[in-house]
Amino acid sequence: MPRTGSPASRRAAEAFARAAGDRSARPDYRWIAQLTGASPASVADVVAEAESLVPIESAIRDAHRATGRVGGFAQIRAPLELYAITRLQRPDAVVEVGVSSGVSSAHFLAALRRNRHGTLHSIDRPTFQRGPRLGPGESPVAIPPGRASGWAVPSRLRARWDLRIGPSQRLLPRLVRELPAIGIFLHDDLHTPAHLAWELRTVRPRLPAAAVVLADNSRWTGRAFPRFAEREGVRWSARRGTDLWGLRLAG
Numbered sequence: 001m002p003r004t005g006s007p008a009s010r011r012a013a014e015a016f017a018r019a020a021g022d023r024s025a026r027p028d029y030r031w032i033a034q035l036t037g038a039s040p041a042s043v044a045d046v047v048a049e050a051e052s053l054v055p056i057e058s059a060i061r062d063a064h065r066a067t068g069r070v071g072g073f074a075q076i077r078a079p080l081e082l083y084a085i086t087r088l089q090r091p092d093a094v095v096e097v098g099v100s101s102g103v104s105s106a107h108f109l110a111a112l113r114r115n116r117h118g119t120l121h122s123i124d125r126p127t128f129q130r131g132p133r134l135g136p137g138e139s140p141v142a143i144p145p146g147r148a149s150g151w152a153v154p155s156r157l158r159a160r161w162d163l164r165i166g167p168s169q170r171l172l173p174r175l176v177r178e179l180p181a182i183g184i185f186l187h188d189d190l191h192t193p194a195h196l197a198w199e200l201r202t203v204r205p206r207l208p209a210a211a212v213v214l215a216d217n218s219r220w221t222g223r224a225f226p227r228f229a230e231r232e233g234v235r236w237s238a239r240r241g242t243d244l245w246g247l248r249l250a251g
Helices: 007-020 029-036 040-066 079-089 103-115 155-160 168-178 193-206 224-232
Strands: 093-097 119-124 161-165 184-187 212-215 236-238 245-248
Touching: 007 040, 007 079, 029 040, 029 079, 029 236, 029 245, 040 079, 040 103, 079 103, 079 184, 079 212, 093 103, 093 168, 103 119, 103 155, 103 161, 119 168, 155 161, 168 193, 184 193, 193 212, 193 224, 212 224, 224 236, 224 245
Parallel strands: 093 119, 093 184, 119 161, 184 212
Antiparallel strands: 212 245, 236 245
């Protein structure tokens, strides 16, 4: 499919990236299509909705800048892809492990709100920065004093959000037992091969046919994600210019 989408989707994506202050936030159309099985026209249509997200991007960017984060999105480089995949998949449940300021959460939630369907279930074990502004050498995922996980998510998006605080080793198995199915899963917490492999094994019983599985910062997790893809007999692919990897289960 064309890499650039329709004229309307290109305009919307540019407006989105400007509001976010991050040109790398422009979407990878081909990757969205590979993970969802959607047509080029359908992908372009949902990307064209990005113009409606501009106020959300501006609010997130302002919140980040106020706490010393000036380099664009700190947590994930594919916010518009998360929105588009959720719009196209229309899942009952999205599960993410790793929240921080809530960039990924906000875009999942914006898509669920547009779908008028589904819930985001998030797990986070926060770390905190020392002062009100992010200091030299501190992780950009650290949370400012007095704030909580998801602090940059606009309040108007929170209606479909189930946020749980604690270690995924304790909370993820409990959540999996509660849910009949997980349509989209995102790993973005402890980036080690063993931990990613454990999370994938834990959620696998609730992943239906055609579910989308995503793992960020995969350069740190070795072959854990490719091995999962091999066991499932499907191909995995990387989002353009990043180590955010994804696959679509067979079915």
